[in-house]
Amino acid sequence: xxxxxxxxxxxxxxxxxxxxxxxxxxxxxxxxxxxxxxxxxxxxxxxxxxxxxxxxxxxxxxxxxxxxxxxxxxxxxxxxxxxxxxxxxxxxxxxxxxxxxxxxxxxxxxxxxxxxxxxxxxxxxxxxxxxxxxxxxxxxxxxxxxxxxxxxxxxxxxxxxxxxxxx
Amino acid sequence: xxxxxxxxxxxxxxxxxxxxxxxxxxxxxxxxxxxxxxxxxxxxxxxxxxxxxxxxxxxxxxxxxxxxxxxxxxxxxxxxxxxxxxxxxxxxxxxxxxxxxxxxxxxxxxxxxxxxxxxxxxxxxxxxxxxxxxxxxxxxxxxxxxxxxxxxxxxxxxxxxxxxxxxxxxxxxxxxxxxxxxxxxxxxxxxxxxxxxxxxxxxxxxxxxxxxxxxxxxxxxxxxxxxxxxxxxxxxxxxxxxxxxxxxxxxxxxxxxxxxxxxxxxxxxxxxxxxxxxxxxxxxxxxxxxxxxxxxxxxxxxxxxxxxxxxxxxxxxxxxxxxxxxxxxxxxxxxxxxxxxxxxxxxxxxxxxxxxxxxxxxxxxxxxxxxxxxxxxxxxxxxxxxxxxxxxxxxxxxxxxxxxxx
Numbered sequence: 001x002x003x004x005x006x007x008x009x010x011x012x013x014x015x016x017x018x019x020x021x022x023x024x025x026x027x028x029x030x031x032x033x034x035x036x037x038x039x040x041x042x043x044x045x046x047x048x049x050x051x052x053x054x055x056x057x058x059x060x061x062x063x064x065x066x067x068x069x070x071x072x073x074x075x076x077x078x079x080x081x082x083x084x085x086x087x088x089x090x091x092x093x094x095x096x097x098x099x100x101x102x103x104x105x106x107x108x109x110x111x112x113x114x115x116x117x118x119x120x121x122x123x124x125x126x127x128x129x130x131x132x133x134x135x136x137x138x139x140x141x142x143x144x145x146x147x148x149x150x151x152x153x154x155x156x157x158x159x160x161x162x163x164x165x166x167x
Numbered sequence: 168x169x170x171x172x173x174x175x176x177x178x179x180x181x182x183x184x185x186x187x188x189x190x191x192x193x194x195x196x197x198x199x200x201x202x203x204x205x206x207x208x209x210x211x212x213x214x215x216x217x218x219x220x221x222x223x224x225x226x227x228x229x230x231x232x233x234x235x236x237x238x239x240x241x242x243x244x245x246x247x248x249x250x251x252x253x254x255x256x257x258x259x260x261x262x263x264x265x266x267x268x269x270x271x272x273x274x275x276x277x278x279x280x281x282x283x284x285x286x287x288x289x290x291x292x293x294x295x296x297x298x299x300x301x302x303x304x305x306x307x308x309x310x311x312x313x314x315x316x317x318x319x320x321x322x323x324x325x326x327x328x329x330x331x332x333x334x335x336x337x338x339x340x341x342x343x344x345x346x347x348x349x350x351x352x353x354x355x356x357x358x359x360x361x362x363x364x365x366x367x368x369x370x371x372x373x374x375x376x377x378x379x380x381x382x383x384x385x386x387x388x389x390x391x392x393x394x395x396x397x398x399x400x401x402x403x404x405x406x407x408x409x410x411x412x413x414x415x416x417x418x419x420x421x422x423x424x425x426x427x428x429x430x431x432x433x434x435x436x437x438x439x440x441x442x443x444x445x446x447x448x449x450x451x452x453x454x455x456x457x458x459x460x461x462x463x464x465x466x467x468x469x470x471x472x473x474x475x476x477x478x479x480x481x482x483x484x485x486x487x488x489x490x491x492x493x494x495x496x497x498x499x500x501x502x503x504x505x506x507x508x509x510x511x512x513x514x515x516x517x518x519x520x521x522x523x524x525x526x527x528x529x530x531x532x533x534x535x536x537x538x539x540x541x542x543x544x545x546x547x548x549x550x551x552x553x554x555x556x557x558x559x560x561x562x563x564x565x566x567x568x569x570x571x572x573x
Contacts, residue, residue: 026261026506055388058507058518060533077507077520081388081402084409088507109391112543120225135218135572144226151230
């Protein structure tokens, strides 16, 4: 039966000293891989006869403005449907050069998810067939989910929110 | 007009037509645009555009305390908002480490399965509408009404329900709610049977849907399909079985699967799931009635820091007043951590990825919306088919604009 110990052991054998930050929040095995290795890790998890993580559940980014040089985290959630095990892994990239290899060749489902992540965080998925905005308007020239953009729209002058403490 | 018609050199038969199906075409049942490249009535290529009702829920959620995010989840798949609400509550409870009483779990199961029925009912009857059978749609609508009356009795609203709270329900189910439920359980099987008779062996319906918009199991998995659409392709993946939540392990039910993943299989899978949901509701109703005495009054967990106290206590008890104030003002800190929790929504695996830095609002919240992920297969599903098949394929995938755009 596949469990977190075996997964961790197999991954460390294949990628010695390259995978870091192992933890198991709420039971889900989580680790960090170097950004250039993301496809290799995904491919290994997909192909290995025992691991079989062939279902991409989710893909998204998180912005940590305070960690210089590794501001954007791209988070993959994978699912082995045969043994019913889930894992999560992250790659961190510099916000100045947010290049991450696209997983679209491995998972067709990554197409929309990567476009969404690009749309909101500006992660540049290298090798994506059609990396354009998906939910926002094409004319938008910033990435709205980044932390420097507050929720209230500062550019609007037609709203007078003074009475509600927003000034 | 002329720039929309591609005129390759050579004969007139090579002409193709560009057709904008949507954004607000009545047959798309929502705001999506598909630019179709047609050769006569055959689709050569389709390009989807989505995002027309994007409301930035993930961004808004970063500035809202947990209980204020529930109304946002209503508006994902608005045909079955209670399931989304419960999924969100379960995610929060996982993060906060709350223990939920069994009775609350069973009440939640009743609500979730009712909304699964109402969602599938809409989807299947809409497939009927798109294949020319309007009667079924109008007929079953009054039974969805019964479900909405049950919601109304429990939480006061019908469509965007915001039902329940973190830790349980805002109030116990009233006797009227149980009466409505009993009425529904009594009347609905006959109606579903009739609805089934209208469609399942109907020659016209079968001819219209069999072989229409099919997808193989491996393609479906690769495209990230979940829910009835994946099961119609023959993969028995169901979150209720794989990762049971809300005590689903206490119930006896089967997961229907199809073989070809075409519109007909999707219809049949949803139909059978309604029967299974009915049986789950009956079991849950049975289990709820078995609670006696004080146990029969339990409708929320004991989590004073997160569960809004009763108004009566707020006015008379110091502690309740403090908690009320802290919760309403959003001054309750949550533990730091990251959690992924998913439930089987009507359309598939609805996941919540919640990153908390120990503050009062989520640091990052991502909704894994099943619709958004499987919609990308639409272009492949309709390619080479007829325009009218594309319409049926779209409705049988049960695409909900609210869920797609978040």
